[in-house]
Amino acid sequence: MKKNTEQLELEFQEKIDNEIKIEPKDWMPDAYRKNLIRQISQHAHSEVIGMQPEGNWITRAPSLRAKKILLAKIQDEGGHGLYLYSAAETLGVSRDTFLQWLHQGKAKYSSIFNYPTLNWADMGAIGWLVDGAAIVNQVSLQKTSYGPYSRAMVRICKEESFHQRQGYEIMTKMARGTKEQKQMAQDALNRFWWPALMMFGPHDSDSAHSSQSLKWKIKRESNDTLRQRFIDKTVPQAELIGLTVPDPDLELQPNGSYKTGEINWDEFWNVVKGNGPCNKQRLAHHKKAHDEGRWVREACLAFAEH
Amino acid sequence: MKTKDNQGPLWEVFTQKKQGQPFRHSGSVHAYDKTLAIEAARDLFTRRNEGTGLWVVKSEFIIDVQPEEADSFFEPAKDKIYRHPTFYDMPDGVKNM
Ligand SMILES: [Fe+2]
Ligand SMILES: [Fe+2]
Numbered sequence: 001m002k003k004n005t006e007q008l009e010l011e012f013q014e015k016i017d018n019e020i021k022i023e024p025k026d027w028m029p030d031a032y033r034k035n036l037i038r039q040i041s042q043h044a045h046s047e048v049i050g051m052q053p054e055g056n057w058i059t060r061a062p063s064l065r066a067k068k069i070l071l072a073k074i075q076d077e078g079g080h081g082l083y084l085y086s087a088a089e090t091l092g093v094s095r096d097t098f099l100q101w102l103h104q105g106k107a108k109y110s111s112i113f114n115y116p117t118l119n120w121a122d123m124g125a126i127g128w129l130v131d132g133a134a135i136v137n138q139v140s141l142q143k144t145s146y147g148p149y150s151r152a153m154v155r156i157c158k159e160e161s162f163h164q165r166q167g168y169e170i171m172t173k174m175a176r177g178t179k180e181q182k183q184m185a186q187d188a189l190n191r192f193w194w195p196a197l198m199m200f201g202p203h204d205s206d207s208a209h210s211s212q213s214l215k216w217k218i219k220r221e222s223n224d225t226l227r228q229r230f231i232d233k234t235v236p237q238a239e240l241i242g243l244t245v246p247d248p249d250l251e252l253q254p255n256g257s258y259k260t261g262e263i264n265w266d267e268f269w270n271v272v273k274g275n276g277p278c279n280k281q282r283l284a285h286h287k288k289a290h291d292e293g294r295w296v297r298e299a300c301l302a303f304a305e306h
Numbered sequence: 307m308k309t310k311d312n313q314g315p316l317w318e319v320f321t322q323k324k325q326g327q328p329f330r331h332s333g334s335v336h337a338y339d340k341t342l343a344i345e346a347a348r349d350l351f352t353r354r355n356e357g358t359g360l361w362v363v364k365s366e367f368i369i370d371v372q373p374e375e376a377d378s379f380f381e382p383a384k385d386k387i388y389r390h391p392t393f394y395d396m397p398d399g400v401k402n403m
Contacts, residue, residue: 023373025370075353076353079349079350082335082350083333083350086316086333086334095312095313095336096312096313152333155333159354294311297311297313298311300314300339300342301312301314301338303338303339304314304338
């Protein structure tokens with residue numbers, strides 16, 4: 001007996017409400033599928049594009065130890081991209097199509113990676129703040145309703161913990177180093193603090209996808225909740241190593257939570273729309289690497305068919 | 307595989323964490339042949355000593371149960387509670403059972 005859409009939708013929501021994961025071949029509403037395709041592929045692209053700002057410093061890492069750590073960290077990010085592309089592909093879109101959408105500008109990636117990395121302390125700030133913010137988001141997403149996405153998040157979270165620690169270690173060393181080194185660390189914090197807060201997306205009141213995503217448990221917690229969690233974890237970490245969070249309105253409240261100044265949303269939307277400092281460079285570099293790898297893919301394919 | 311430029315077929319990856327333990331599904335990789343597939347699987351899923359064993363199999367060879375059929379497919383096991391030890395009445399005081 002064929003069930004009608006209304007019945008299927010009811011059963012679907014019942015599963016979600018009972019914390020039963022949705023698997024690739026299960027029935028799901030078209031909008032759920034579309035929403036996931038958008039979110040997971042955007043997440044995958046972010047991991048891969050995110051390799052560029054850090055890749056910028058591999059050849060100039062200050063020691064062999066630092067270089068090995070940075071290489072391992074960036075390799076992990078590539079792996080995260082692959083887990084997520086695989087999860088997204090289970091929704092019926094091919095890997096090649098995802099790349100095409102990225103190159104055509106139809107798919108987005110996290111705006112944080114459109115900022116340049118100007119000094120070595122930026123490697124510290126990225127690990128500490130950018131991976132730190134990503135971890136808060138990803139820990140929450142481990143409980144997302146789509147099975148393959150959830151499993152990818154569990155794996156990614158296990159790998160992330162060293163990313164934030166290696167970043168904080170760099171910041172600590174520099175903050176405790178010479179006057180110039182401390183200045184570089186403070187400068188990196190100044191430039192990355194606000195973009196890191198923007199990583200959680202618009203305020204709940206302005207977030208286009210949020211309420212449906214929460215109902216379907218694609219997202220488990222709202223943008224503002226996650227952002228506040230990150231702020232409350234991170235401010236004391238800055239203070240511990242003698243750095244100053246660049247927010248004159250920052251204020252510790254009696255409940256132990258920090259009140260912050262308002263985020264510059266004009267900047268946020270400007271970077272989302274493609275006008276950040278490095279948007280063009282990041283995409284052009286990805287395209288170039290993909291194009292220059294074409295002969296390798298073709299050779300492998302010819303060899304496999306032979 | 308439609309075009310001449312793609313990522314190759316999909317392979318499912320199974321890893322064994324320690325000798326003697328069962329193999330578990332870890333995820334999937336794209337690769338052009340079995341050598342590249344198992345190397346990609348190693349690089350992706352065992353970078354932190356997470357493997358003493360590794361299997362890859364082309365995804366197209368996996369046979370699974372369709373969700374619509376799952377209920378009836380697994381139905382025969384549902385009414386055989388006598389396969390579980392808790393089904394049986396035991397006299398009070400019996401030991402080592
Ligand atoms: Fe990552
Ligand atoms: Fe990371």
